[in-house]
Amino acid sequence: MKSTPATVDSLVFVYGTLKQGGSNHHFLAGQTRLGAATLRPGHALYSLGDYPGLVTEAHATEAVTGEIWRVTPAALAGLDELEGIEEGLYARVPAPLATWPDALEAREVAAVQMYLYLGSVSGRPRLDGVWPT
Ligand code: PCA
Numbered sequence: 001m002k003s004t005p006a007t008v009d010s011l012v013f014v015y016g017t018l019k020q021g022g023s024n025h026h027f028l029a030g031q032t033r034l035g036a037a038t039l040r041p042g043h044a045l046y047s048l049g050d051y052p053g054l055v056t057e058a059h060a061t062e063a064v065t066g067e068i069w070r071v072t073p074a075a076l077a078g079l080d081e082l083e084g085i086e087e088g089l090y091a092r093v094p095a096p097l098a099t100w101p102d103a104l105e106a107r108e109v110a111a112v113q114m115y116l117y118l119g120s121v122s123g124r125p126r127l128d129g130v131w132p133t
Helices: 073-082
Strands: 010-014 032-039 043-047 052-056 065-071 090-094 097-099 113-117
Touching: 010 032, 010 073, 052 113, 065 073
Parallel strands: 010 113
Antiparallel strands: 010 065, 032 065, 032 097, 043 052, 090 113
16 A cells, blocks of 8 residues: 655654664654654554554553654655555554644644554553653
8 A cells, every 4th residue: 555655744653663762763864853742542552572563442541652753755755664554564644642742733733643553463562652762
């Protein structure tokens, strides 16, 4: 599945290896960190080994934590490649935020996206909404 190519900068909520201090953070080199954020309930984070997977889970009550970044179209393309969007490993979808940085305008909050894991998390360790960096 192909995602729509961006022509302007995008806002991305990162919760895993892309976070500051994370193993894939260099993919965000030169991009702008706007601050910390949390997701609304209904999402759960699982460890898949070297990286986490975020899935929707109706009854999950924990707040998954992450960071909001403003990224160029070129950087976004690199992230999509890393996350295996075309292979269907993750999908880039709207991020339903519970809290966000002050720097974000209301209309920007609605535009934030995140990488949702599309594989199975059966038997994987469930984290409490935080991927350690
Ligand atoms: N990288 C993306 C999704 C999972 C991962 O490890 C992120 O940090 O948001």
